[in-house]
Structures are given as structure tokens and as C-alpha cells.
Amino acid sequence: MLSVQGVSAGYGRLEILHKVALDVAPGEIVGIIGPNGAGKSTLLKTIFGYLPPFEGTVTFENQTLQGRSPDQVMRRGIGYVAQAGGIFADMSVHENLVLGGYSLKSARAVNAAIEKIYAQFPRFRDRSRQRAGSLSGGEQRALAVARTLVISPRLIILDEPSAALSPRLIEEIYGTLADLNRSGIALLIVEQNVRRILDSAHRVVVLDMGRNAFAGSSDELRRSDRIRRLYLGEDAG
DSSP states (O other): OEEEEEEEEEETTEEEEEEEEEEEOTTOEEEEEOOTTSSHHHHHHHHHTSSOOSEEEEEETTEEOTTOOHHHHHHTTEEEEOTTOOOOTTSBHHHHHHHHTTTSSOHHHHHHHHHHHHHHOHHHHHTTTSBGGGSOHHHHHHHHHHHHGGGOOSEEEEEOTTTTOOHHHHHHHHHHHHHHHHTTOEEEEEOSOHHHHHHHOSEEEEEETTEEEEEEEHHHHHHOHHHHHHHSOOOOO
């Protein structure tokens, strides 16, 4: 589905990623973990077209994404939820959802898509006129996810969906993501909450200093002494 092969990328002349590789299969949840500065967010921005790769290939459903703008990547069927959520705080919930469908061909298509979202997220129908910035942190994150659904993506990329949320809200947002995955949507998630992503992901990729450091199933990573020591704070002995 998504294939990243030998990708190097960065900002200006500064190379952050060094020949990174990963794959996401249809219906799969893949997590990306690693220390601060490992290049996790840079990788997502490169996949989604915000940054051009210096080298390597990024393909989605056998179609190249290099040279395509974020709008064009989105039209291919990929949604993107930035770390801050990216909602328009001064607009209503409904207006945020309408903006999520700006690439659709007609207002009728947008309205039909939003009706499906309201059926899936009844709270947003009840609060459709409420200012998005007045929602709780977890609801704002859920709205950012819901807005990506307007285009019916087959893959959603998320940058730290649990950031700055309470444990209860983290469980709520990951419950939403699990529901989306059960509906057939693949997820690629950068996450600092290692325990939570290991509980959710089918596979996990570890980046360190912009390079692939480890990749495997969640169970394999749990069995790795290095991962337990560095990311779970557990004594490997």
C-alpha cells in the first residue's frame, strides 16, 4: 500500500533522514517511535509532500508520491493529522468538517460525507455549531481525525495523537483509531507514548538519528532488551 524505500530528506542542506525504509499494508497499523530529533515528524512530512526527498522513493498503491503537493497526496487517498491537530479553533465544528472536503467535486458530495461522519461521531452532530476551540483537547483531536474522513482516505497519517492528553482521553482517541482501523483504514502513527502504540500497532518502526534502528511486530519489540531499556524504562535483566 505505502512503500518508503531509501528515503533521505531534511531542511535546506541539512539531512535529517538517512535512507529510511518502511511499508504499510492495507488495513495495517504501523507505529513509528524514537527519541526526540530522530526524524519521525520529518518522515511524515516527506511522505505527505511537505518536504521533497533528497533521494529514495515514496509510493502509494504503486503510484509515486514524489513531486506531488500535499493536496495531490490527499486526493490519492491519504489523510494527515498534524501533532497540534490543525483544527480551525474560531470556526464551528461543521465548518471544520466542510473544509476537510474542499477537494471534493460538489457540495452534495461534501454534505453526504459529513452525514456519514455525524453518524459515526454523534457528538459532533450535537455540537455542529459549537466553536471548535471550545471543545476539550480530546474532542479537538477527534475532530481533526474526523475531518480527514471527509475524503474517505484509505490511509491516515497521525503525528503524536496522544500528545498533551490525559490518560482517559488517550484511551478515547485510540478507541476511535481502533474503530477506524476495523473499518479498513490503515494507520501510520508517530507516537511518543511507546506503551500505548505497542498495544495498538501491528508493527512498529524505530528511528534513531534519522536511520532505521529496528522494525518488527509489537511483540518482537517488547521482547527486545534494548527497546525495553530505552523506551519502556525496564531493566532488561
